[in-house]
Amino acid sequence: PSEFVVVGLGRFGYSLALKLTQLGHSVLAIDSNARLVQEVSGELPGAVALDATDEEALREIGVEYFPTAVVAIGDDFESNILVTSLLKELGIGQVICKASTIRQQKILQRVGADAVLLPEHEAGVRLATELASPGKVLERLELQPGISVSEVPCPDQLAGKRLVDLDLPKHLGVTVVAVRGAREVAMPGPDETLRAGDRLVLVGTDQDIARLETWHP
Amino acid sequence: PSEFVVVGLGRFGYSLALKLTQLGHSVLAIDSNARLVQEVSGELPGAVALDATDEEALREIGVEYFPTAVVAIGDDFESNILVTSLLKELGIGQVICKASTIRQQKILQRVGADAVLLPEHEAGVRLATELASPGKVLERLELQPGISVSEVPCPDQLAGKRLVDLDLPKHLGVTVVAVRGAREVAMPGPDETLRAGDRLVLVGTDQDIARLETWHP
Ligand SMILES: Nc1ncnc2c1ncn2[C@@H]1O[C@H](COP(=O)(O)OP(=O)(O)OP(=O)(O)O)[C@@H](O)[C@H]1O
Ligand SMILES: Nc1ncnc2c1ncn2[C@@H]1O[C@H](COP(=O)(O)OP(=O)(O)OP(=O)(O)O)[C@@H](O)[C@H]1O
Known part of the structure; x- marks a missing residue:
């Protein structure tokens, strides 16, 4: 099995972390909302409450040793960009993000994201x-x-x-x-x-x- | 080719309507935001500005003659429910909706939706x-x-x-x-x-x- 970091436990991030855990992989789930982390700690044993824009906090939990990270932050686009570029600077090989618009997708690609998903757009195309x-x-x-x-x-x-x-x-x-x-x-x-x-x-x-x-x- | 009604032209609804149009099907795209309808009228020739919770307005444009409708309203859950149940009452055979949470999914199923998608959840599971x-x-x-x-x-x-x-x-x-x-x-x-x-x-x-x-x- 592999190891994954998932930052942001909204609908997308939580479903992702849960399915990876169910498939037998180890997941370091991160969210700045401590109450949320508490609520999901039963199903996501590795969940940690911290602000992922804080480089020191990321180093303390050894995020740089993971091969793949997914950034699943939606509303706070500044955090989304900061976390994505930080994870690339820390040396994570594959950083996958999600964006809300095509403009956001372009910006995340510029700061080094390896892949940027547009979940709502893709769901529309898939249903079509x-x-x-x-x-x-x-x-x-x-x-x-x-x-x-x-x-x-x-x-x-x-x-x-x-x-x-x-x-x-x-x-x-x-x-x-x-x-x-x-x-x-x-x-x-x-x-x-x-x-x-x-x-x-x-x-x-x-x-x-x-x-x-x-x-x- | 077939005919589809798409209510709500957010990221999901717009990508859906556009892809169906590109595949050669005719799409009656509806949104209550007249400015948005104006902006997309080049790519979605059949777009109409109306409030889809208004039964009279739906009948005037002959919505009941379409075999399939997709309700792609997100934030305004009351509209989502009203439009879904109206379209089923008007006799549309297949009404597909999207929901933001599992609770919303259950409610939409109760008012008669034939299928309810959770785009963010499904995108998370698919990536996993x-x-x-x-x-x-x-x-x-x-x-x-x-x-x-x-x-x-x-x-x-x-x-x-x-x-x-x-x-x-x-x-x-x-x-x-x-x-x-x-x-x-x-x-x-x-x-x-x-x-x-x-x-x-x-x-x-x-x-x-x-x-x-x-x-x-
Ligand atoms: N700097 C950060 N560090 C860690 N977690 C963060 C940070 N900023 C936001 N988050 C977390 O990311 C999660 C998802 O963000 P948000 O709710 O904005 O996205 P969303 O697009 O609505 O999610 P979804 O569509 O997947 O439900 C939230 O739970 C939020 O607490
Ligand atoms: N009663 C209504 N009749 C017609 N259109 C409506 C109605 N209520 C909302 N809409 C339209 O539905 C569209 C999508 O709704 P909204 O933006 O809330 O969903 P969303 O979940 O954010 O969309 P997405 O995730 O697909 O971008 C909006 O453009 C809005 O104008």
Whole structure:
């Protein structure tokens, strides 16, 4: 497992620190609000209350020995900039920040941030891509414009049939890379039999994936 | 293409409406701030200035004929609830909202929202998953815990080799579903030759994908 510093425990920072902790990594969570640190200390055992713009305080807890830090400060943009540049000066290899606007993103990049996220913008774009993709696509990873790995419900007319008999690559140009739901199968073999309620993870063009819904073997 | 209503043009709502428009769908964008609507009218031709809690005003523009609406109001939670329940009463099939907290999410679900997003929470969890996944994973879609579709840089020692000669499924248990970068190939054939600078989209366990980095044919 790795080690991460997370500065700022708002909705974004807290969810990040919690998920990293649940995945088994060690997280040094920092927030200037002592009451908040107290409240989360059960779930984030390494949480520390300090002002991250205070270089002395950061050195005392050994922040410079961490390979990756995330700065999750929103409203107080001056703190956001100060903390980001301090962490880079202390020698942290990868400093990831979040910004509220594109202008803020540019400024944080100038002071040395390795990556700057715009959570609200990205969430809007992601929802648009999901709404715009065809059929009942549940999850989608765009491989290139118009081609994706998409997860769709298994159409009723395909339940009970084996992949080798359906030959989806030949008839539709799509390949099943996983079957999810009641059972979880990655890279299913030719004899795999589809069942009602399955979710199929497919690779192909969005048009071909959309045709699956109404295609009959 | 489909038709969408987007109420609220903050960072989330504006990015959503813009991306849907760019993907060729028609968007009825609504915001109570007339100055803002004026500013975005170049990129969002269908933008309208009105208070979406006003049922008469919504009927006048025919909102009930749209299949999907997204409510992207943040600070004013009362408006958020009122607009969400109004749109459901007007008969819109799919109403998607965003909330700032889990409590707000529960309330919006009670008034009939079909889906409620928590953009900041989801962005935190998504970054945690990316930071926690092994190797230089660029993009990752979890198929099941520990198994994913991941995009990784093509290791130097594999450049110049054909997929049939590498036989990655046999040696590592991973399958290449796409090659990206200079050329974009989905479901590459056995004769595909990998090149330095390629990005490989693989299906397999996180451990097996991580081994690719240092594996020698
Ligand atoms: N100098 C600082 N040192 C440490 N923590 C700080 C500092 N400045 C702000 N914070 C903390 O950062 C946290 C997140 O900041 P803020 O609430 O402004 O962001 P936000 O964008 O609203 O968060 P989110 O959208 O993730 O909920 C707060 O809990 C705040 O106490
Ligand atoms: N009743 C209403 N009718 C139409 N628009 C509204 C209404 N109430 C608020 N809005 C608009 O919704 C937009 C987004 O709201 P707000 O700025 O509170 O959300 P936000 O959570 O800060 O947004 P984001 O995080 O996406 O930037 C604003 O532009 C505001 O004018």
